[in-house]
Amino acid sequence: MGSSLSVRIERWPIAGSFTISRGAKTEAVVVVAELFDGTHRGRGECVPYARYGETVEGVVVAIEALAAEVAGGLDRMRLQSVMVPGAARNALDCAFWDLEAKRAGRPVHALAELPPPKALTTAYTISLATPEGMAQAAAAARDRALLKVKLGSADDPARIAAVRIAAPHAELIVDANEGWTPDTLAANLAACARAGVTLVEQPLPADRDDALAHMARPLPVCADESVHATASLAALVGRYDAVNIKLDKTGGLTEALAMATQADRLGFTCMAGCMVATSLAMAPAVLLAQHASVVDLDGPLLLARDRPDGLRYEGSLVHPPTPALWG
Numbered sequence: 001m002g003s004s005l006s007v008r009i010e011r012w013p014i015a016g017s018f019t020i021s022r023g024a025k026t027e028a029v030v031v032v033a034e035l036f037d038g039t040h041r042g043r044g045e046c047v048p049y050a051r052y053g054e055t056v057e058g059v060v061v062a063i064e065a066l067a068a069e070v071a072g073g074l075d076r077m078r079l080q081s082v083m084v085p086g087a088a089r090n091a092l093d094c095a096f097w098d099l100e101a102k103r104a105g106r107p108v109h110a111l112a113e114l115p116p117p118k119a120l121t122t123a124y125t126i127s128l129a130t131p132e133g134m135a136q137a138a139a140a141a142r143d144r145a146l147l148k149v150k151l152g153s154a155d156d157p158a159r160i161a162a163v164r165i166a167a168p169h170a171e172l173i174v175d176a177n178e179g180w181t182p183d184t185l186a187a188n189l190a191a192c193a194r195a196g197v198t199l200v201e202q203p204l205p206a207d208r209d210d211a212l213a214h215m216a217r218p219l220p221v222c223a224d225e226s227v228h229a230t231a232s233l234a235a236l237v238g239r240y241d242a243v244n245i246k247l248d249k250t251g252g253l254t255e256a257l258a259m260a261t262q263a264d265r266l267g268f269t270c271m272a273g274c275m276v277a278t279s280l281a282m283a284p285a286v287l288l289a290q291h292a293s294v295v296d297l298d299g300p301l302l303l304a305r306d307r308p309d310g311l312r313y314e315g316s317l318v319h320p321p322t323p324a325l326w327g
Contacts, residue, residue: 002071003035003042003099007063007091009056010278013304018276019127021152021179022051028276028303031059033091035070035099042099043326044284046087046248047275051225054087062088076100076254085229085251093252094284094326101327108327109287112257117320120289123148123173123296124316131155131162138166145316146171148296149197152179157191164195173294175201178225182211193218199271199294201244202226212239222271222294230259233266244273244296245288253284260291269293276302279310283321286311 012028028047035042048054066074066082074082076096083089101108109117126137128150141147147170149163160174172195180188180203192200202224204211209226222242227233229250233243243263250256260270272289274282277299289295297318300306309324321327 001037002073003037005063005067005070006034006036007060008032008034009060012278012306014276014302015304017127018125018302019129020150020175021128021177024127025276028278028299029056030277030281031056031063031087031091032280033063033095035095037099037103040099040102042095042097042102043280044091044094044096044098044252045277045280046091046094047277047281048087049248049275052086052249059086059088059091063092066092080251080254083251085249085255087248087251089251090247093254094247097253097284098326101323107323108253108284112253112287114257114287114290117287117290119314119317119319120286120295120297121145121316122289122298122313122318123294124298124301125296126150126163128153128159131158134159135162135166138163138170142167142170143315144170146173146294148298149174150177151188152176156180156184156188160191160195160197172197173199173201173296175224176203178202178205180204182208185211186215189218189221199242201271209239217241220269224273229255230262233259233262233268236268237266240268242269242271242293244271245292246273246275247281247285247288248275253288256285256288260288264291271296273297274299278303278307279321279325280307282311282318283326286318286320287327 048059123146201222206226220241223240224244227243270292271294272292273296312319
């Protein structure tokens, strides 16, 4: 049975600004795909990834181009071969999962033969700023269990030291967003180790990360921009200890679950990550995150407001979605 497909662009203001090594933004621009079979609706949300050449307009066009096939009965499994991994397929894949759950009257975890999801501890992001600014932000979040610290600029050793002083008891992970070089790598990793950081994400540009294979790493290093879908995993063995699985990179929950299984086979630990987006984008990632060693699903906490029926955040815990939101 086919469905009608609609696509819309939504803009959600960020509380303040969100800054990483590649720049700052003050709003999250998301694309929502919605399927309607005459009775039930399924929704999925994605964030086009400029780092990989995606644009909001291009993602909308890619989704809309499948309207006739969706009306003709295209299903989630055939979608995997019809579209390449990326944000557009993510929105549609998650919309299909939601529609399947609504039709069956069963939650997505049951359809995917997964155990019921539980509340998880999520990281909370400290944006890149001056050491003083980051210390102030860390002090305000010092009671959270896990802080994700954005680095990737000059003076990073001072930044991570300042954050550690401001939040002495929080677990710290670092995300350099490709902002270091082979020349600064050792000093920056040493500074992170001194601060008790437990994981560093994507320290080097994806096309220069071979340096990681030739050095002793003082703490685990996680691939983000260097990893996409399942096919990208094998080349990372020996360079990374962990991989950050994001639905906008894998092209949806279907591929993300398969990727997590393969990552485990290859000896990687998994991180479940997100873009800055609403709870609709986080909801399917909560299912993926049940298998992850590190969970970074704080996107809605960085927004000035979230959508209705959003995920419930309680301190550092993120609770599973309700059917009113997704799945």
